[in-house]
Amino acid sequence: MFSKKTTEQIECENRPSHLGIKSFYNNPKHRGWIYQSFLFLFLIGFFYSIVSNTLDNMSAQGIKSGFSFLNTSAGFDVLMSLLPFQTTDSYLKVFTIGILNTILVSIIGIIFSTLLGFIFGVAYFSRNYLIKKIAIIYVEIFRNIPVILQVIFWYTVFNALPIARESLNFGDTVFLNVTGLYLPLLVGESGSGLVYSALIVAIVSVFLVKRWATKRQEKTGEQFPILWTSLGLITGLPLLALLVSGVPFHFDYPALKGFNFRGGITIIPELISLAIALSIYTGAFIAEAVRAGIQSVPAGQTEAARSVGLKESKIMSLIVVPQSMRVITPMLNSEYQSLVKNTTIATAIGYPELFTVFAGSVLNQVGQAVEIMFMTLVIYFCINMTISFVMNRFNKRSEITTR
């Protein structure tokens, strides 16, 4: 019964062999391998010519290769550094300082752009006509103007501020002038450890109270005023410790000495302009993402929440925003990554982040373009992969808790 072959099978087996090549070529799998080997050969040739040209050019121009330059002394000063730095320090130190400055401005930018984005994204749904219009105007103006222009604009505005002697004075503690923003610095004396530990205890107990309150609400439905309790704990406990230990703190106020301010914390204008521009620009995109996310929550959810008698403010924070996070988080991820990439515009105003200081100043001195660009790009890839990793974890969590 099984031995009987269909006519097609017989035809297939008896197919003349001169069709072999053609049928081989007509098989999409074989053809795929042919195409791919062409691609492979092309890439081999491409990279071979690039590498050989580069080596030739470098030897002709007398550029060394390798990473030994990292140990030589930089010989220039860096405008701002989170680590102590001298001009005799190595290029590797410059590289580290650049990375730290990039991370600093990225974190500041991410925090403020998220705040701006969520405020204006939610404001779009306000019942107040003026608030809604302001949210729309903010988004449409700032996302449609090149960010590098915005950075240069804010830097110009900063440069129009008065000189140190006539600086804007906010209650003799905060000063703003053309050379930067001066803030008082909180200095802990001996015995301040008690206050710090009280703060840590307060934070831990807030978490515990919150867990307990959630459990109780799930069991009995009774709500607990978590916000007020946590505020009380976080301010109360350290205050108590402060009084017990006899206020072991003092402020280091900035004071005008000679031509400029000494003491306190100095924030250079480059950092402020860059942070403002990046926050406002990325904030506009985040506001747009938040708006899209909130709109993606079906109207039935809001109506259902109203029908069970939730207050308008609770509907937003308990029903709509948690569900919209599923749409917002992936967009936040890409906005944060583009913010990190956009920190490179610092080179237009001279804030010493990685790109400006390493791919700019160091490259100018050393000339080893390939190694330096490679190191710079690796760092940007690493930062962005970290952001992506964190946001994906966050996204998973929001998916589980909301479904």
Added chain:
Amino acid sequence: MKAKEFKPLPAQPAPVSTIGVIPWLRNNLLSSPFNITVTVIIVAALLAIVPDMLDWLIFSANWSGETQAACVKDGACWVFISAWSQQIFYGSYPDGEIWRVNLSLLLLAGVIASSFALPARLRNKVSVPAYLCLPFVCLLILDGSYIGLKEVTTDLWGGFSLNVLIAAASIIIAFPFGFLWALGRQSDMPFARSVSVTCIEFFRGTPILALFFMGSVMLPLFFPANVSVDKLLRVWIILVLFMSAYMAEVFRSGFAAIPKGQYEAADSIGLGYWQKTLLIIFPQVIKVSMPNILATFVMVFKNTVFLLVIAVPEMLQVIMAALSNSNWLGGHAIEGYLFVGFIFWICCFSMSLLATSIEKKLDTSHKN
């Protein structure tokens, strides 16, 4: 038993009017104590800022004149913009040859218009080649040396026309590349797929400024010693590769939006791979991706300003050069930057409006 008597309910008072100015104010500005406070604060802030701003921008601004000496009033000095307007729009392109820049811009406008105006049958056959040839035709016209006109070297090209033309030229050439990379990314061939993914992720993950920098310091090393490639050409290559990566992602989401039945139907009537892709899938992908393509174009258009970092005389670079001109040291930076921002805002905002309207037209879902 008495029959129930019909008793009409007492008449309700007429509903509070919901149309007209006063109810609108009540609903939109003064609906709650919080809203009243916010409205008052915003109105007060607007009253404090807007009149002064309008005064500086328009009423007491200096509109006519030739030199800085004409700026006598307190307001903005728009004379600065008008005096430098030719450089702002055309860079240092020679006076007598500016018609070539205008011709290129007109060609661009013409090709874009033709792709909307032509009947559907001709559209693919005429518009696609026209788009692909346009950058090279413009190059010939602007350079001039190959077609018997006076040669204008690329260091003289500049201004806003450069921003427009290089953005357009990049996205046009990035179209086929991006499409190929997107096809590679979803193909069954493992090697081709990994090459595509590497290209896309590399160019998407690298800051555009770093790419421009590589274009100016690293690309020259890649070419043989006797070949020197023009700086603007290198920038163009970089922009094309950068755009291709973004376009590939746009196309990928377009591919995902095409129902599987379209692929299967094309297979079942016996179309080959390229017939299926180009005749069935591609037109639908273009349609659904149109808003994203426009958004990508807006992005690259804004990114052309980054060229100032490697000293390509685009619009903002021209303004900055003008600001340091010894005849114009009066501090007109704000005017200059506002003007550049305004021009870019007009262009980008109108394109994003266009994108939104296309999106609305395509969106036939009945969500909410």
